[in-house]
Amino acid sequence: MRERRVKPNYRKPGFFWQGVLILAPMIVLAKLGALAIWQDKRMAEHDAELRAQDLAEQVADRLSVAWLGYQASNTHHILIDFDGNLLSPPPMRSGEIAPDTTLTTEQATLLERARHAEFTTKNVAESTNLFRQFLATAPPPSHAQQARYSLALLASSSGDTNLAAQLFRELLNDPAPAPGDAGGDLKALSHLKLALMGESSLDAACSNALAFPTPLTPQILRAVYSQPSPEARGTAERWWKTWQQDELNRYLYAKIRPSFQTNTASGTNTFRSLKEKQIEPPAWLWVGVTNEEVFTESIRGEVPQVVGSDFVDSSVPAGANRFNLRSGRADTARLLKRRPHPDGNLLAVSPAPDLAEWAVASVKKLRAPDYFGVSLVIGNYDVIRPLDLPAVVSSGGAKGAGRTWMKTHHTEPPPAIATATRVNEPELPFLVRVHLVGKDLLSEQQNARSTWIRMVLVVAGATAIFGFISAYRAFHKQLRLAEMKSNFVSSVSHELRAPIASVRLMAEGLERGKITEPEKKQEYYRFITQECRRLSSMIENVLDFARIEQGRKQYEFEPTDVGALVEETVKLMEPYAAERGVHLTLVAAEVTRLHSNDEFAASGEVDQSLLTSAATVAIVDGQAVHQALVNLIDNAIKHSPMGEEVHVSLDQSPSATSISVQDSGPGIPATEHEKIFERFYRLGSELRRETPGVGIGLSIVKHVVEAHSGRVLVESEVGHGSRFTIELPITAETRKGGEEI
Numbered sequence: 001m002r003e004r005r006v007k008p009n010y011r012k013p014g015f016f017w018q019g020v021l022i023l024a025p026m027i028v029l030a031k032l033g034a035l036a037i038w039q040d041k042r043m044a045e046h047d048a049e050l051r052a053q054d055l056a057e058q059v060a061d062r063l064s065v066a067w068l069g070y071q072a073s074n075t076h077h078i079l080i081d082f083d084g085n086l087l088s089p090p091p092m093r094s095g096e097i098a099p100d101t102t103l104t105t106e107q108a109t110l111l112e113r114a115r116h117a118e119f120t121t122k123n124v125a126e127s128t129n130l131f132r133q134f135l136a137t138a139p140p141p142s143h144a145q146q147a148r149y150s151l152a153l154l155a156s157s158s159g160d161t162n163l164a165a166q167l168f169r170e171l172l173n174d175p176a177p178a179p180g181d182a183g184g185d186l187k188a189l190s191h192l193k194l195a196l197m198g199e200s201s202l203d204a205a206c207s208n209a210l211a212f213p214t215p216l217t218p219q220i221l222r223a224v225y226s227q228p229s230p231e232a233r234g235t236a237e238r239w240w241k242t243w244q245q246d247e248l249n250r251y252l253y254a255k256i257r258p259s260f261q262t263n264t265a266s267g268t269n270t271f272r273s274l275k276e277k278q279i280e281p282p283a284w285l286w287v288g289v290t291n292e293e294v295f296t297e298s299i300r301g302e303v304p305q306v307v308g309s310d311f312v313d314s315s316v317p318a319g320a321n322r323f324n325l326r327s328g329r330a331d332t333a334r335l336l337k338r339r340p341h342p343d344g345n346l347l348a349v350s351p352a353p354d355l356a357e358w359a360v361a362s363v364k365k366l367r368a369p370d371y372f373g374v375s376l377v378i379g380n381y382d383v384i385r386p387l388d389l390p391a392v393v394s395s396g397g398a399k400g401a402g403r404t405w406m407k408t409h410h411t412e413p414p415p416a417i418a419t420a421t422r423v424n425e426p427e428l429p430f431l432v433r434v435h436l437v438g439k440d441l442l443s444e445q446q447n448a449r450s451t452w453i454r455m456v457l458v459v460a461g462a463t464a465i466f467g468f469i470s471a472y473r474a475f476h477k478q479l480r481l482a483e484m485k486s487n488f489v490s491s492v493s494h495e496l497r498a499p500i501a502s503v504r505l506m507a508e509g510l511e512r513g514k515i516t517e518p519e520k521k522q523e524y525y526r527f528i529t530q531e532c533r534r535l536s537s538m539i540e541n542v543l544d545f546a547r548i549e550q551g552r553k554q555y556e557f558e559p560t561d562v563g564a565l566v567e568e569t570v571k572l573m574e575p576y577a578a579e580r581g582v583h584l585t586l587v588a589a590e591v592t593r594l595h596s597n598d599e600f601a602a603s604g605e606v607d608q609s610l611l612t613s614a615a616t617v618a619i620v621d622g623q624a625v626h627q628a629l630v631n632l633i634d635n636a637i638k639h640s641p642m643g644e645e646v647h648v649s650l651d652q653s654p655s656a657t658s659i660s661v662q663d664s665g666p667g668i669p670a671t672e673h674e675k676i677f678e679r680f681y682r683l684g685s686e687l688r689r690e691t692p693g694v695g696i697g698l699s700i701v702k703h704v705v706e707a708h709s710g711r712v713l714v715e716s717e718v719g720h721g722s723r724f725t726i727e728l729p730i731t732a733e734t735r736k737g738g739e740e741i
C-alpha cells in the first residue's frame with residue numbers, strides 16, 4: 001500500500017508581505033529624505049554661486065565707477081624729463097633780472113634817467129625819448145624787453161593805443177624772455193594789456209599768464225576777474241582753477257623731487273639709470289600726498305573766492321603725510337597705460353589715499369555676506385589687502401597672491417567661485433574674484449534643516465520598527481492560537497472517544513445479558529450514568545465556550561441560595577471523586593439546610609464549627625456558578641493523587657461570597673498563574689494526556705466570575721497543592737434580593 005500525503009487546501013499564513021508593507025514606506029521615506037537633504041545642499045551651493053557672481057559684478061561696477069571719479073578729480077599729471085626736471089606744468093619763474101646781465105655805464109645812466117622821468121616827474125615825452133635812446137644802445141635782451149614794456153605803457157597812458165599795441169606786440173615777438181623787476185613776466189603782462197585794450201582775447205591773456213607762471217600770475221587772473229563783463233569773470237574763474245591745479249602739481253613736484261634727483265654717489269637718477277640699462281622707465285609713478293597740507297601751504301591766501309573743497313579729501317586723516325613714491329616698480333608700469341612722451345615721463349600724482357585702501361573701502365560698502373571673500377587685482381597688481389575686512393582675501397595669480405590668507409589660515413586660499421572683469425579707461429583692467437571662505441556659515445541653515453529631516457526620519461523609522469515588531473508579535477499570537485484551536489479539536493475528540501467506548505462496551509454487555517450479577521449490573525449502570533454526566537458536562541463546557549467566543553453567552557441573574565448550590569454541586573461531584581479515590585469535603589454551608597435534609601452533613605464530614613448561620617442567598621446565575629464550580633472541583637479531583645482530600649469551602653462576608661476549592665495536587669508554578677486562565681492553555685504540552693481536559697475550563701470560570709463582577713484567585717505552589725477561590729461581590733441589590741426570598 002502506498003501512502004500518499006495530500007497538502008491541506010489552505011496556505012500556511014506568512015508574515016513576509018505584511019513586513020514588507022510596513023517597512024517599505026519607511027525605506028522609501030528614508031531615500032526621499034536623503035535625496036531632499038542632498039538637493040537642499042546642491043541648491044544652496046548653486047544659489048551661493050549666483051550670489052557670488054552677482055557680488056563680483058557689483059564690485060567690478062562699483063570699482064569702475066569709483067575709478068572714473070577718482071581719475072577725474074584726484075589725479076594730477078606732471079611731466080618731467082629724464083633728469084627729473086619739471087616740464088609740465090611750467091615751473092614757476094622768478095621775474096628778477098639775472099645777475100649776469102650787466103649794463104654799460106652809458107646804458108645804466110640812460111635807463112635810470114628814463115625811469116626817473118617815468119615815475120617821479122611823470123614827463124611822458126621825456127621818458128619816452130630816453131627809453132628810445134636806451135634801446136638804440138642795443139642793451140642785453142631782458143633789459144631791452146623791459147624798456148619796450150615801459151614804452152608801451154607810456155604810449156598807452158598818453159592815449160596812443162595803436163602805438164602801445166604795436167610796442168606790446170614787438171615785445172612779445174622778441175624771443176628773448178621778459179622778466180619784470182617786480183617779479184612778474186612782462187610777456188604775460190603784455191598779453192593782458194593787449195586783451196584789456198581789446199586787441200586780443202582775455203582767454204589768451206589768462207592762458208599766457210599760466211604758460212609763464214610767476215608770482216604775479218594770480219594778479220593777472222584777478223585783473224581779468226575784475227573786468228566788468230560777465231564773460232571776463234567766467235574766464236578768470238575757469239583759469240583760476242587751472243592755476244590752482246598747476247600750483248598743486250608744482251607743489252607736489254617739489255615734494256617728490258628729491259626721490260629722483262641725481263644720486264650723488266653713482267651720478268645717476270632713477271630714470272636715467274633705467275634708460276642706461278635700456279629698460280623702459282615706468283610711464284607712471286604714484287605719489288600719495290595729503291591734500292590738506294597742499295591746500296594750506298600753497299593755495300591759501302591766494303584764492304579770490306572760495307573755490308570749494310576740490311582738494312580736500314575727507315577720507316585722509318588730518319596731518320597724515322602719505323608721501324610715498326613707488327618709483328621704478330615694474331608692476332607700476334604695467335598697472336596703468338603707458339604714455340610715452342617725447343620729452344620725458346608722465347608722472348601721475350595722486351593726492352588720494354593709497355589705492356588699496358580705497359579699493360577695500362569700496363568693497364566694504366557693499367556689505368558682502370561673511371562667507372564670501374573678495375579679492376581684487378588691478379592691472380597685474382594684486383592690490384587688495386585685508387585690513388580689518390575679514391571677508392577680503394588677497395588671492396590670485398598676481399604678486400602677493402593669497403599671502404595674507406595663508407598667513408592667517410596656513411592653507412591655500414579657497415578657489416574663486418565667481419569672477420568679473422572690467423577694462424576701464426585708460427585701459428586699466430580690474431579682476432574681481434569672490435571666494436567661498438566660510439562654507440560652514442553658508443551651510444548653517446541647510447544643516448539645521450537636515451537635522452530636522454533626520455529627526456523626522458528617525459522617528460518614522462522607530463515607529464515603523466515598533467509597528468513591525470508588534471505586528472509580528474500579533475501574527476505569532478494568532479498563529480499560536482490557531483495551533484491551540486486545532487489541538488483543542490483533537491483534545492475534545494480524544495476526551496469524547498474514550499468514555500464513549502467504555503460506555504458502549506458496558507451497554508453492549510448489559511444488552512447481551514452477559515452481566516448477571518445484580519451488583520455488577522448496578523455498578524455498570526452507575527458508571528454509565530456517571531460517564532454520561534461527565535460527558536454532558538464537558539459538552540456543556542464546549543458549547544458555553546463557543547457561546548462566549550461568539551459573544552452570545554447570556555447570564556440570567558436571579559436570587560439563588562449559593563449555599564445550597566455549592567452543596568448540590570459537591571454532592572454531584574462526590575461519585576466522581578470517590579471513583580478517583582479522592583475525598584471531597586464541604587467545609588462551609590448553611591447549617592439548617594445541611595442538618596435537616598442532608599445525609600451528607602449528617603455523615604459528620606462537615607466541620608460543624610465552621611458552619612455559619614448567615615443566609616447565603618445572592619443574585620447570581622445559578623447555572624453558571626454551578627458550572628464554574630464543577631470545573632474547579634473537576635480540576636482539583638483530576639490533579640489530586642489517590643487518597644488525598646479536596647476541600648470546598650464557602651465563606652460569606654458582608655461584602656462578598658467566596659467559594660474555594662483546595663487540593664493537595666502538584667500545584668502550579670507562579671509564572672503560570674495567569675496563563676492557565678487563557679483559552680486552550682494547558683500546563684506543559686497541550687496534547688498532554690496524563691490528565692484529561694481540553695484547556696477551556698478555567699477560561700469559562702473566569703468569564704462567569706467576571707460576568708458577576710467578581711474575580712478568581714489562585715494560590716498555589718509547586719508541590720503544595722492549589723487553592724482556587726471565586727469571589728462574588730454582594731452589592732446592595734443582591735443583598736435585597738436575598739432578603740426577599
Ligand code: ADP
Pocket residue numbers: 631635636639663665666667668676677681682683684692693694695696697698699722
Ligand atoms: P483542563 O481542561 O486542561 O483542565 P483548564 O482550563 O481547566 O483546562 O485548566 C488549565 C490548566 O491549569 C490545566 O491544564 C492544568 O495544568 C492547570 N490546572 C488547573 N487546575 C489545577 C489544579 N487544581 N492543580 C494543578 N493544575 C491545575
